[in-house]
Amino acid sequence: MTIHSESSTGNSADNNYGASMKDGGQRRKGQDSGPSAEEYMLPSDEPVQLVDPRGEHVHNDRYPLPDGEALLAAYEKLVIGRRINEQANALVRQGRMAVYPSSHGQEACQVAAAVVLEKDDWLFPTYRDTVSVITRGVDPLEVLTLLRGDWHAGYNPQEHKTATQATPLATQLLHAVGVAHAAKLRGENTVVLAMCGDGATSEGDFHEALNFAAVFHVPVVFLIQNNEYAISVPLKNQSVAPSLAHKAIGYGMPGERVDGNDLAAMLSVLGKAADRARDGGGPALVEAHTYRMQAHTNADDPSRYRQQSDVEQWVPKDPISRMRTYLTNLNLLTDEVERSITQAAEHMAATLRDGLNEDPEVDPMDLFEFVYSEKTSQLREQAALLKEELIREGVQR
Ligand SMILES: Cc1ncc(C[n+]2csc(CCOP(=O)(O)OP(=O)(O)O)c2C)c(N)n1
Numbered sequence: 001m002t003i004h005s006e007s008s009t010g011n012s013a014d015n016n017y018g019a020s021m022k023d024g025g026q027r028r029k030g031q032d033s034g035p036s037a038e039e040y041m042l043p044s045d046e047p048v049q050l051v052d053p054r055g056e057h058v059h060n061d062r063y064p065l066p067d068g069e070a071l072l073a074a075y076e077k078l079v080i081g082r083r084i085n086e087q088a089n090a091l092v093r094q095g096r097m098a099v100y101p102s103s104h105g106q107e108a109c110q111v112a113a114a115v116v117l118e119k120d121d122w123l124f125p126t127y128r129d130t131v132s133v134i135t136r137g138v139d140p141l142e143v144l145t146l147l148r149g150d151w152h153a154g155y156n157p158q159e160h161k162t163a164t165q166a167t168p169l170a171t172q173l174l175h176a177v178g179v180a181h182a183a184k185l186r187g188e189n190t191v192v193l194a195m196c197g198d199g200a201t202s203e204g205d206f207h208e209a210l211n212f213a214a215v216f217h218v219p220v221v222f223l224i225q226n227n228e229y230a231i232s233v234p235l236k237n238q239s240v241a242p243s244l245a246h247k248a249i250g251y252g253m254p255g256e257r258v259d260g261n262d263l264a265a266m267l268s269v270l271g272k273a274a275d276r277a278r279d280g281g282g283p284a285l286v287e288a289h290t291y292r293m294q295a296h297t298n299a300d301d302p303s304r305y306r307q308q309s310d311v312e313q314w315v316p317k318d319p320i321s322r323m324r325t326y327l328t329n330l331n332l333l334t335d336e337v338e339r340s341i342t343q344a345a346e347h348m349a350a351t352l353r354d355g356l357n358e359d360p361e362v363d364p365m366d367l368f369e370f371v372y373s374e375k376t377s378q379l380r381e382q383a384a385l386l387k388e389e390l391i392r393e394g395v396q397r
């Protein structure tokens with residue numbers, strides 16, 4: 001994408017992203033009081049953590065801990081998210097779904113990305129972000145239609161302001177920036193949250209999206225879920241930057257790193273970035289440090305390229321167990337509340353099972369619909385060939 005712009009990077013509001021700087025980061029050290037561009041845009045030395053793996057609060061001057069009620073509500077979504085991952089994996093093994101890229105272990109990222117958005121904001125998810133899309137409120141059966149492989153996509157993106165889950169890496173980041181740019185031109189109060197993986201940061205589209213977003217100062221929060229692998233390729237073969245969040249300063253936006261298995265930190269950091277974007281503070285890049293606990297998809301065998309002992313190191317960092325301990329210690333998560341959360345998760349699993357065990361009625365001719373407003377000559381030709389075959393085989397008349 002080529003950029004023609006007279007736009008300045010000037011912020012119209014105090015950014016709220018750990019420090020305040022009104023000139024969009026153009027100022028250099030010593031020019032004025034307040035943070036330098038480096039202080040303003042560079043991420044914390046360590047990923048932000050508010051609840052550690054033992055379930056204990058870690059104080060952070062810049063990021064407040066969300067209140068107990070908000071954490072309890074998000075914890076319920078975390079448990080439901082884990083159950084969605086488990087059930088979807090089972091449905092793949094039963095042949096009811098074609099493929100499922102699980103976010104097992106990444107549920108704190110999934111839930112926070114959906115929860116920090118308002119109804120009229122936009123979410124741009126990837127194939128791995130099914131739990132985010134369901135948490136956003138899209139009908140779970142409509143969401144899984146794509147991964148079942150029997151139709152183009154199951155839900156209307158406009159209805160829930162949630163784009164379809166992108167499989168081509170990083171393309172959704174450009175779409176997200178386009179939507180944010182349009183919203184800004186229209187004077188709408190929309191925030192766009194765009195998700196991608198660590199591997200996707202090597203794509204040209206990632207660079208173009210971040211550069212455009214910074215130059216045009218649009219309200220986008222980029223969330224990288226760094227789960228340390230792009231299928232079989234480890235992060236060290238993908239980037240030698242100090243962290244992926246450090247890339248932000250190169251574009252002129254703040255970057256932050258956060259413990260992606262810490263629901264409280266995810267909510268606080270993403271929430272602050274979204275508020276800042278809504279207040280006219282421009283884009284931000286958030287890198288969530290997490291881990292892909294399972295195979296890339298059911299078609300992948302991770303034992304070919306990583307040790308099980310590496311995976312096991314991440315088990316004690318699980319997002320659910322630490323939040324359960326934290327909320328139990330606060331007496332917010334009682335046995336009774338836990339039981340009702342389990343029931344809600346089981347209800348979700350039953351909805352997925354019942355819905356996906358039904359055989360859908362599909363029309364093979366739909367393959368040629370809903371892509372172009374007017375079919376190309378090749379498509380018309382292919383459609384005619386298929387129709388002929390379906391009639392010959394007695395499938396259609
Ligand atoms: C443009 C493009 N190139 C290659 C692929 C094949 N591919 C699918 S997933 C994937 C790995 C992506 O890794 P990452 O961005 O870290 O996301 P994760 O799967 O770990 O969530 C690749 C290379 C693709 N889908 N799109």
Ligand SMILES: [Mg+2]
Nearest residue numbers: 197198229230
């Ligand atoms: Mg990855």
